[in-house]
Amino acid sequence: MPVGTQATVKGITKSQLVDSGAQIILGNTYHLGLRPGKERVAELGGLHRFMNWERPILTDSGGFQIFSLAGLAKVTEEGVTFKSHLDGSMIHLRPEDSIAIQQALGSDIAMVLDHLVALPSPVEVAQEACQRSIRWAKRCKEFATRTDQALFAIVQGGLDEKLRVSCAEQLIEIGFEGYAVGGLSVGEPPQEMVRILDCTCPALPVDKPRYLMGVGRPIDLLEGIARGVDMFDCVMPTRNGRNALAFTANGPLRLRNLCHADDTRPLEDDCPCPACLHSRAYLRHLFITQEMLGPILLSIHNLTFYHRLMEKARQQIEQGTFAEFLDQQRSMLQSDDS
């Protein structure tokens, strides 16, 4: 899912987004709740109509942004109080408020509000936040009324395997239409993420979608798929694209580098995206001269790359050759720490 924080995937028109292969996008409840506000979006016909996107939209709950962007988040059992990053005003958000916003936005998939803690945290802190998240998830489910909106729960529990499994079991007991794995890709080493997926995914129902939140690098998505994850969201293709990093099947390219100055090759020979109509030399020129078209074209290329990678993964699964494909990709998609 490309990330469309403020009702737009940054710099990309609707038709470019469709052409990149996007089947579903993510919108941010925190941002949209602040601007233009849930009432305005609802009056304008909901988020789909507002941004002219007919395909599915998933909205997050705002939890991640409250604990990362907003200031002074203070959690009680009732909800979370935080300072708007826009004007410093104090905002109180209960799990029910998050669902109310998401219902007004009219997304196809809503996420429960959860309580995030920084990694690493003492196990008691992780445990308390986890138990509160489960109680909040239950309140979200009880509050939600839209029959055309699926509600996904979020498995938390930090890097503690027992806590993760226990959280998953309690959420399944409540019953949701999908299950997300949250609180990963927040700075921990990649092998820690894999370890938590190895213990969490077997605890999740096989007949419900699994969503790994905020992940990640191309290889991380494939490692997630190997463990049964179905859905991902990440700003990496677009944010890195804006910063002159292009993903390719042979590893990432940094387009500002001098080595591309006379390179007539496209980013990828077989890529159908509009960036690949141009030479690497031209794309570098756009970044060196700080032209908007550079970030635009690389964002489109990177989204196209991610969508094509997911398409290949689906084909490999259908052909029964995913394990070999993953091994091959582990060596080809060179590590990128950007």
Added chain:
Amino acid sequence: MPVGTQATVKGITKSQLVDSGAQIILGNTYHLGLRPGKERVAELGGLHRFMNWERPILTDSGGFQIFSLAGLAKVTEEGVTFKSHLDGSMIHLRPEDSIAIQQALGSDIAMVLDHLVALPSPVEVAQEACQRSIRWAKRCKEFATRTDQALFAIVQGGLDEKLRVSCAEQLIEIGFEGYAVGGLSVGEPPQEMVRILDCTCPALPVDKPRYLMGVGRPIDLLEGIARGVDMFDCVMPTRNGRNALAFTANGPLRLRNLCHADDTRPLEDDCPCPACLHSRAYLRHLFITQEMLGPILLSIHNLTFYHRLMEKARQQIEQGTFAEFLDQQRSMLQSDDS
């Protein structure tokens, strides 16, 4: 002609540019000569291939940028010495150098290097610059060797009617494939521009293209057409678009204004551009949240608006109703001083 200063019309892909109705674009010799440099563009196959634009390209001579962007421009009969706006290095550019750069870029239409003076200037200053520009134009013609590149001269002469006519006559005597009217739309009142066109255009050959440089507002283009101008270039549709101003048949709209916050109408009902798939409320949201998509969509809309206006003007000319059309447009396209 949309302005593609640095081998890109800011924020717009090639297919969006084609869809907006662009038949020809302008590239800037000054900028491209500095970055990526004429040798690099030539090695990469010329400007068309570099920016992946197969339709015609006109390149200016660099004169306007030297006298506006660069520092400390010093003119001698030989040429002009100026300070690069990028790194402060001193650059010497003769008329022959400008043609050499434009030949390396491989544009379809090259412009002669001219000597610009600020308006208002004493008539002696304007006269001297004008006579030097004519001598430089002759040197450009003698130097130019590409048979696949047309060379246009530039009529200067400030706001002095006699000087304009005399300049036109001397340039026609040398003989060029097209004639531009330069040094207008640099801050003088619109009626001054019209006065100069009224005296200059009748002095130009009827069988050669006439190009009014750097103009302008929609109504200015129509006033130019009424006086026999065939070609225009201006940053106004794209620069104003980036600054939240949308041109419409009923006058300009400033999209940041609160009055658009709940407006479900598109910018123009009958416009086929991608911005007009959205509501004014959504476009305002993009500008209020400083999203890249706002400048992108409004640039595309404004280019589409200009190209559609030119298309309408052509139809009116063919139908013999241009005079009535112009009268009507004078009242509809409300004055915009942005």
